[in-house]
Amino acid sequence: MALTAGVGFAATQVSSLVPHVFSAGTPIKASEINANFAAVAQGVQDAKANGLPTQSGKAGAYLKTDGISASWSVAPGPNVELQVVNNVGQNIPSLLGSTTFDTLRFSGGNNPQASLTGGNTWNGTLFRVGAGGAGWYEIDAQVVGVAATSGTVSAIGVGFYLDKNATNAPATAQYRSTYDSSPSAAVFKNHSTVHAYLYLAPGDTVEFRGQSWSNSTAANISADGSTSLTIIKIK
Secondary structure, eight states: OEEEOOSOOOHHHHTTTOSOOOOTTSEEEHHHHHHHHHHHHHHHHHHHHHSOOSSSOOTTEEEEEOSSOEEEEEOOOOEEEEEEEOSSOEEEOOOTTSSOOEEOOOOSOOOTTOOOOTTOEEOSSOEEOOTTOOEEEEEEEEEEBBOTTTOSBOSOOEEEEEEETTOOOGGGOSOBOEEEOOOSSGGGSSEEEEEEEEEEOTTOEEEEEEEESSSSSOEEEOOSSOSEEEEEEOO
């Protein structure tokens, strides 16, 4: 069977889409038409397989493409990696003005609403970034000094610094605690805080080292939850 083409498209418009291009006045075979239809049908199937997802939207997700196909993905957001509070006190014998600093211990378990991701780990004193944990982090630490026997707020607090990658170099530490001993209300006295934003690569570590704010008397860290550490992966 042969047909005659009456109207045609320019070859450059369709030659890349179908195997046969017809021009006006030339015979057309049914097999050639069928081959063109098959090519169009295949193109439709490919578009369905590699094009946009079928639904018009998905709550909490964004449309992601790798250049070949598209899919709905959940946008990565901040994650609370660690939130621990002290439930066991710690004596800090290193004195103000000395060259020694004690590694601070945050003894409580991780908050059940927090979760370590990317292979990140925590052992009570040291946070280590895993193979998939690289990114920007927000770190907040508070240390409250107390009397060793009563656990009440003490006249002696603890100064401390963030030690990245165990350099043990307080003189060059970028993040050091602020310390407040001036308020008259005991609940506000002698607490020290560190707040930091920093990029951590796989294998990087974070820990804290401190010493008593007295040059003659050791300090003690609270065990009532007021001493705490929070680490959030921002992105």
